[in-house]
Amino acid sequence: MIFIKGKVVIITGAASGIGRKTAKLFAERNAKLIINDINEENINQLKEELLNEGATVKAICGDVSNSNVVKGIMKTAIDTYGEINILCNNAGVWWPNQDSNVENLEEDVWDKILSINLKSVFLCTKYAIPHMKEGKGGSIINISSMAALRGWINMDAYTASKGGIISLTKSLAAEYGSYGIRVNAICPGSIKTPLTEKIQLKTGYPKNPLGRVGYPEDIGKLILFLASSDSDFITGGVFPVDGGRSIRQ
Template sequence: MGRVQGKVALVTGGASGIGLSASVLMAKEGAKVVIADLNEKEAKDAAEMIKNQGGEAIGIFLDAGKEESIRNAIETTVESFGTITVLVNNVGLTNLHKDLDVVNLDLDEWDRLMNVNLKSVLLGSRFAIPHMIKAGGGSIINTASMAGLTGDSTRSAYGASKAAVVNLTRYIASQYGKDHIRCNGVAPGLILTPAAQNNMPQAVLDIFAKFNALPYHGEADDIGYTVLFLASDESKFITGQTIQVEGGHYMANPSISDFNDYLAKSQS
C-alpha cells in the first residue's frame, strides 16, 4: 500500500476499461484521483465506488476534443486537491467503418482522430506541466497503442495518431526532464476491456490468441498496473519510454505460429 501516496492524478477517459483500472489502482495505493470522461455519470459512479472503498476521488465531465474542456479538467483537479502530479492521457477513439486504408479512409475522420487521440495529449500536458513544475515534478503517462508501432491493413489514422503519441512522449520527456517531470507511454495490444469483448467476434479473438506468445489475452489491470508503476517513484529513472504490454504478440517472426503448425503436421 502507499505506492503513490500523496500524489494527485487526473485520468482522462477514466470511467471504464483501462482508465478505470488505473484510477482504482492508484486510489488504492494512496493517490487522490480525478476521473474525467465524456460520460459524466459513469465518471461520478466510478469516483463513488472508489470512495466507498476508502479512496479519494471525484468524477467530472471531459470532452477531449475541446481545448477548453481539457483546460477545465486540469484546473478542476488543482482546485479540488491543490495540485496535479500525475496525468494519464488515456482518451482514444477508433472507427472501423471510416478509418480504412490510406486510399479509402474518410478525411474528416482523420482530422477527428488526430484531434482527440493526439491533440488532447498535447493539450493535457501543456496545461498540466506548469502546475507540475510548481509542485516540484510529476509523471505524465500517455496511452499509445501497438498500432502506433506496427503497420496494419486498416485504421491508418488511428495508427498514425498513436505513432505521434509515442514520439510526443519523447519530446515532452526531453523538454521537461530537468523540471523533474517524467513522461512515458504504454502501448497495449489487444486488451479484453468490456468494449473489446462486446465488439469483437470470437473468431477475431482467436486470431489474436494464435499469435500471442502467452496463452491468454490481456486484461485492463495489466495496463492499469503498468500505469501505477509509471506514476510511482519506483519508475523515477524511466522517462521517454513506451512500454509494450501486448503478451508478446508483436515481438516474434510472424511466421512462427504457422511454422510450428507445419512441423507438427510433418511429424505426425
C-alpha cells in the same frame, strides 16, 4: 506495494476499460483522483463507487480534445488538491467501421480520431505541465498502442494517432526532464475491454507468445509503476504490454 499515497492523479477516459481499472488501482493506494470521461453516466457511476470505497475523487465529464474542458480539469485539480503530480492520458477511440486505408478514409473521420487520440494528449500535457513545473516535477503516462509499433492495415488514422503519441512522448521527455517531469508511453496489445470486446469475441484475440489475452490490470500495473518513484530514472520510454505480440508476426 508501490507508493503512491497522497499523489494527485488525473486519468482521462476513466469510465471504462483500462482507465477504469487504473482509477481503482490508484484509489486502492490512497491517491487523490480526478477522473474524466466524455460519458457522463459512467464517470459519475465510477465516482460514486470509488467514494463508497473511501476514495478521494472528483469526476469531470467532458471531451478532452476540447481545450476548455482540459483547462477545467486542471483548474479543478488545483482548486481541490493544490497540485498535479501524475497525468495519465488514456482517453481514446478505435473506430474499425469508420477508420480505413488512406484512399477510403473520410477526412472528417481522420480529423476526429486524430483530435480525440492525439490532440487530447497535447492539450492535457500543455495545461498540466506548468503546474508540475511549479511543484516537484511529475509523471506523465501516455497510452499509445501496439498498432503504432507494427502498423495495422485499414486503421490508418488510429495508427497515425498512436504513433504521434510515441513521438510526442520522446520530445516531452527531453524537454521537461530537467524539471523532474518524466514522460513515458505504454503500447497495449489486445486488452479485453469494451473497446475491443465486440469485434474480438467474433474474431478471437490475436495470438501472442504468452498465449493469453491481456486485461486492464496488465496495463494499470505498469501505469502505477511509471507514476511512482520506483521508476524515477525512466523517461522517454515506450513499453509494449502485449504478451509479446509485437515481436511475433
